[in-house]
Amino acid sequence: MDQAWKLERHFWEELSEGRAGGFYARHMTADGYVVLPNGVMNRDELIVRWEQHEPLTYELSEPRLLLVDGGSVLIQYHASADGSWLSNYRAWITSLYTWEGADWALVFRQHTPEGPFAF
Template sequence: MDQAWKLEQHFWEELNEGRAAGFYARHMTSDGYVVLPSGVVERDDLIVRWEQHEPLTYELSEPRLLLVDGNVLVHYRVTADGSWLPDYKAYITSMYTWEGGEWALVFRQHTPEAEFAF
């Protein structure tokens, strides 16, 4: 399970270095996708879109891991900042599956922080 969290951290390191597209190319299943506040983006589109974005600075906190039927659910908080995404704060949930002898990203969802009376 810890390997899935390390992969998630690795994604943000690569994003910070302008290589997020490569992460998705190497570590996401062919049918994987990400749910963003603006909609659903499939793997191939993620690779193309990340080629067009500048790096972000970031900080990750509050990680939680959960094993679900042989898959790993990774949840954490991110604060990120960059010219195209200023002062972004969200909760991220990712699912990894065991494929080809390693963990592979299947799904990621961003839930932006907001006031919510619950």
């Protein structure tokens, strides 16, 4: 489980260095996808789109890890990001990793932006 969280943090490190597309190319399942505030993108779309964006600064906090079964880990945490094309972004992130071969692979990630919600 800890290795999946380490891999998730590695994604953000690569994002801050302008290499997020490479992360998806190496660590996402072929049928994986991400739910963003403006739609859904599959692995191939993510690789192309990240190549077009400048790096972001970020901060991660409040991680929660849940072993779903022996081969899947659900990770939830808070992310703050900022950059020239994405200013002051705050969201709750949920990622699902599966054990594939000899390592964890990202299957799914969802962004839930912060905002008012009466509950």
